[in-house]
Amino acid sequence: MPVTSRSRYFNQPVNRVLDSSGEEHEAIAIRPAPPPAPSGESQHLMSGLESIEYLAWRYFGTSDSWWRIADANPLKFPLDLFPGSKVTIPSSADVGRMQRTRKV
Template sequence: MIDPYESALDAIPGAHPYPRSSRYHDAEIGIHVQPDGTEVRYTKRRLLPPIDQDGDPGDTAPHTVGGGERPDHLGQRYFGDPAQWWQIADANPVLDPRELTAEPGQEIEIPLAPGGGLAGYRHG
């Protein structure tokens, strides 16, 4: 459950370094102190979640890539937000998100929402 006060903070510039919908929202923020004492904040590496090698259907659902699809199209279709393509990229073993839709007919995995349904799935 999302804390309503924390949600309100998302609307205040500078309250969170990244909005809740960003793949970096939960990334740790580091501080580098330069020789002159100036502090520089940076986002530490975001480690990807491990990909389930046994194909557990409880975590993802298959999607067959159609001609002309792009990662942002899939983000809109399955999550209602084209910027959420990164959730699909995280669920598949790709280095470049364009690999997700490079070959029409290939099957990729779409992460499921908690409870087993497709998060925000929208037809069409």
Template sequence: MIEPYERALDDVPGAHPYPRSSRYHAVEIGVHRAPDGTGVRYAKRRLLPPLDEAAEETVPHTVSSGERADQLGQRYFGDPGQWWRIADANPVLDPRELTDEPGERVAVPLPGGFPGGTGGPGVRNG
């Protein structure tokens, strides 16, 4: 769990551009130099851990009609913005793919962390 004083670090100018709850928080930030010399910051590539390693760190969830990825994030992590953890475990790019078929089973990472996770509410780095 992130302490309130740690959240304040997310607002410090020059700090990492993504909050601690973001999937991009642990991603290295690069700087591209334009021909005129100005620097453009960007998030370097974010790789997912191998799914075979992650399979035992998940629990199944059966999708209900009308359910959305943000609702799953709220239910399992206490934060609707954490839907991306579930997307990473399945893996899907579009969060609608997680819940577009009622009755489909999706993998939900355990609070202990999905290998390669970046931490965040209720999630330890794994």
């Protein structure tokens, strides 16, 4: 199962699982939804030509982390952010955490 180094699933364990028909295949565990109100989050008011990639670069140092902001704003489609939109920015300590809730 190829996963590129830019994927948020990079370095995650690949498991052999059985599907409903009994056939075995490779799978990566699904990331759980982010907690509802992580500590240290802040609000950002979108202005001008800002995009979710720009906000990721500004707050996390890399535009590849745009999905962290998208995960913190689950009810908003990233391309629908326009000037005047309020966006939740998670703290860098809260983003990218993974918690396994089931045994494989």
